[in-house]
Amino acid sequence: MEIYLPIAEMSVHWLIVIGLGAAIGFLSGLFGVGGGFLLTPLLIFYGVPSAVAVATTSSHITASSISGAITQWRKRALDLKMGAVMAVAGLAGTVLGVWLFTYMRRQGQMDLMVSTSYVLLLGTVGGLMLNESLGALRAARGGAPAARRAQHTWMHGLPFKMRFRESRLYISVIPPLAIGLFVGVLSAIMGVGGGFVIVPAMIYLLRMPTNVVMGTSLFQIIIVTAATTVLQATTNFSVDIMLAGLLIIGGVVGAQFGVRVGARLRGEQLRLLLALLVLAVGARLLVGLVVRPDDPFSIQIGGQ
Amino acid sequence: MKGRVYLVAAALIFAAPAAASEDLVSGLSQDTVQITSNYTGADIVVFGAIEHLEDTGINDVVVVVRGPDASVTVHKKDNVLGIWISRDQAKLLAIPSYYYLSSTRPVDQIAAKFTLVRYEIGLQNIAPQKVVSHHDPEPFRQALIRHMQQGGLYGEQLGVEFSGPTLFHTHVPLPAEVPTGQYNVEVYLFRDGNVISAQSTPLYIDQAGLERRLYNFAHLSPLSYGLSTVLMAVLLGWLSSLVFRRAD
Numbered sequence: 001m002e003i004y005l006p007i008a009e010m011s012v013h014w015l016i017v018i019g020l021g022a023a024i025g026f027l028s029g030l031f032g033v034g035g036g037f038l039l040t041p042l043l044i045f046y047g048v049p050s051a052v053a054v055a056t057t058s059s060h061i062t063a064s065s066i067s068g069a070i071t072q073w074r075k076r077a078l079d080l081k082m083g084a085v086m087a088v089a090g091l092a093g094t095v096l097g098v099w100l101f102t103y104m105r106r107q108g109q110m111d112l113m114v115s116t117s118y119v120l121l122l123g124t125v126g127g128l129m130l131n132e133s134l135g136a137l138r139a140a141r142g143g144a145p146a147a148r149r150a151q152h153t154w155m156h157g158l159p160f161k162m163r164f165r166e167s168r169l170y171i172s173v174i175p176p177l178a179i180g181l182f183v184g185v186l187s188a189i190m191g192v193g194g195g196f197v198i199v200p201a202m203i204y205l206l207r208m209p210t211n212v213v214m215g216t217s218l219f220q221i222i223i224v225t226a227a228t229t230v231l232q233a234t235t236n237f238s239v240d241i242m243l244a245g246l247l248i249i250g251g252v253v254g255a256q257f258g259v260r261v262g263a264r265l266r267g268e269q270l271r272l273l274l275a276l277l278v279l280a281v282g283a284r285l286l287v288g289l290v291v292r293p294d295d296p297f298s299i300q301i302g303g304q
Numbered sequence: 305m306k307g308r309v310y311l312v313a314a315a316l317i318f319a320a321p322a323a324a325s326e327d328l329v330s331g332l333s334q335d336t337v338q339i340t341s342n343y344t345g346a347d348i349v350v351f352g353a354i355e356h357l358e359d360t361g362i363n364d365v366v367v368v369v370r371g372p373d374a375s376v377t378v379h380k381k382d383n384v385l386g387i388w389i390s391r392d393q394a395k396l397l398a399i400p401s402y403y404y405l406s407s408t409r410p411v412d413q414i415a416a417k418f419t420l421v422r423y424e425i426g427l428q429n430i431a432p433q434k435v436v437s438h439h440d441p442e443p444f445r446q447a448l449i450r451h452m453q454q455g456g457l458y459g460e461q462l463g464v465e466f467s468g469p470t471l472f473h474t475h476v477p478l479p480a481e482v483p484t485g486q487y488n489v490e491v492y493l494f495r496d497g498n499v500i501s502a503q504s505t506p507l508y509i510d511q512a513g514l515e516r517r518l519y520n521f522a523h524l525s526p527l528s529y530g531l532s533t534v535l536m537a538v539l540l541g542w543l544s545s546l547v548f549r550r551a552d
Contacts, residue, residue, distance in 0.1 A: 239529070252543070252545075297443075299379075300376065
């Protein structure tokens with residue numbers, strides 16, 4: 001059955017949209033990422049106007065992240081304090097990002113900035129994760145414990161130390177704030193939740209235990225994407241509640257299955273899978289940048 | 305758009321002496337299309353009759369349906385250092401957001417180019433009111449027409465059928481993506497390349513029911529709309545974790 005979307009002004013098949021939401025929700029529960037970096041391009045590919053796709057994706061991420069975060073919270077796999085610190089910085093970053101977005105659009109180089117930063121970011125993050133998780137898997141197979149030693153880095157010299165009990169960390173508050181801010185900017189510029197940046201940043205920079213990382217990144221994503229949804233609805237009128245509802249119904253169910261499957265997989269395996277996924281999306285975007293398009297022209301209806 | 309309406313009116317006035325013996329009467333199967341949640345596109349029928357038909361000369365009927373004017377920005381990608389990025393662009397102001405033409409014969413056989421251009425009859429003769437670009441606008445206009453055709457919003461068919469010597473009808477497909485607003489259905493009667501009669505009827509396409517209310521909600525109280533969307537997301541997320549905990 002086809003359903004008409006009032007804001008996107010088009011009709012979609014409800015099963016396809018729910019299925020899409022479920023698939024992305026599954027990944028969200030599995031990896032603790034929002035999945036926006038996949039959902040936004042997929043919706044645009046399906047024909048949803050890009051402004052609506054970007055704005056509506058954020059509400060889908062909110063829902064599937066909540067579903068996943070509650071499950072993690074019950075398992076106590078969530079560092080609320082760390083999440084709160086990063087969310088505060090994330091909100092500031094979102095406001096900064098929206099401002100930057102408007103500025104770059106005035107300069108007329110928005111497309112280039114978005115595409116290249118996607119490719120660079122996904123390529124770097126994916127490559128680092130792939131390298132690390134393969135190393136960890138190899139070490140595990142060789143019988144050596146894959147446990148990370150508590151290394152002393154430059155980060156431990158920073159002031160404003162804070163104790164994060166669930167993460168078993170006593171570190172400066174500056175790195176989590178910086179990561180939160182950076183991710184907030186990204187989510188406004190690229191229309192993503194930023195989980196694929198937060199998760200590796202928490203693991204490799206903050207050295208948080210993998211089991212706490214999932215829940216905590218979901219918590220931070222919830223706050224940032226909820227704010228983005230409201231911001232998009234009030235500035236661009238581009239949130240389609242009908243599309244959001246369908247995506248969410250699929251997404252929350254998918255997220256529950258994702259969390260369960262994730263619990264059965266080992267941390268290194270999860271990171272390897274996520275690395276491959278991130279690299280695949282990055283490669284797809286790179287192809288879009290360098291391969292001659294079938295039609296060099298594109299049209300955009302509306303605007304001033 | 306305005307100019308064209310005057311032209312149609314002018315055509316009616318100047319054609320008056322001839323039309324005294326040759327009147328065009330036309331109608332639509334429906335004058336409003338309501339977009340509801342199960343809307344997947346519609347098909348309307350434009351029908352009409354030529355009264356007092358004379359046997360001399362070649363009669364042609366052209367039906368043009370135009371959607372509300374919109375501004376369209378066309379971007380062109382270029383290769384810069386191996387990367388394809390959007391560089392050149394043209395903004396076409398006040399161009400129909402929907403255009404469907406149905407005729408008895410290909411339009412370039414019906415009338416001379418300048419007549420077709422004047423009435424904007426035929427996809428190739430659609431012109432924006434104004435083009436904002438630093439480049440030759442023609443490739444951008446062609447790209448626009450091509451993309452709109454692919455999206456089903458522009459079309460040109462030989463779809464006018466006569467049932468009997470004076471009665472004609474044609475189908476006009478309205479895809480699911482049609483913009484809302486006031487449309488104009490123009491019916492032209494050509495004889496030997498001249499417009500001898502023309503008629504314009506408005507057609508309204510509007511969202512109805514729940515869709516209309518959601519659209520209004522989003523535009524009139526965006527803050528509560530945004531908060532409601534977030535609330536819905538939170539509730540559904542929470543609900544699902546409740547349901548699945550039971551299942552565990």
